[in-house]
Amino acid sequence: MQRDDPDYDDAAWQAIVDNYGERVELEASDDDAAEGAEDDADPGPAPASVDDDRYADRYDDDLDPFDDERFVPAQAPPVPVPPPDRMLAWLGVFGAPAVLLVFLILGLGMPSWLGWLLVAWFVGGFCYLVVRSPGPPRDPWDDGARV
Numbered sequence: 001m002q003r004d005d006p007d008y009d010d011a012a013w014q015a016i017v018d019n020y021g022e023r024v025e026l027e028a029s030d031d032d033a034a035e036g037a038e039d040d041a042d043p044g045p046a047p048a049s050v051d052d053d054r055y056a057d058r059y060d061d062d063l064d065p066f067d068d069e070r071f072v073p074a075q076a077p078p079v080p081v082p083p084p085d086r087m088l089a090w091l092g093v094f095g096a097p098a099v100l101l102v103f104l105i106l107g108l109g110m111p112s113w114l115g116w117l118l119v120a121w122f123v124g125g126f127c128y129l130v131v132r133s134p135g136p137p138r139d140p141w142d143d144g145a146r147v
Helices: 006-018 030-041 084-106 111-132
Strands: none
Touching: 084 111
16 A cells, blocks of 8 residues: 555554554563573562661761751841832722722612722823833843842
8 A cells, every 4th residue: 555545544443443552562582581491489588678787888877857057048038118109000900990890790770970989090000000110121132130
């Protein structure tokens, strides 16, 4: 069969399905047969126990998982608080839609002036944050990664 033949794929898949799960049997050489008979007769010495003196220096029984002398990282610095103007802008970006959503979900009536005030707060806060965002990096090859 050639690969262009449409039955080629079907025959290949059928061969895979027919041979699924079968193991390849290898011919045993004379050396392997002699070793196999020898292994059956004498299993060899018993494995050494962990209490053997040869392994005494490898295993430390004094390891305590609750040891007080283990590494303790330094305390993380506190989370920085943004200046009041940026905090007000962030509250407008996240707070105003949250208030509008609460009123919408609860089905409460909202005065129109309050709705427009919340929309203006959102738009103003977003624009303020965009204008105050840092510009391009000072070093043109700086990709922002810090070590």
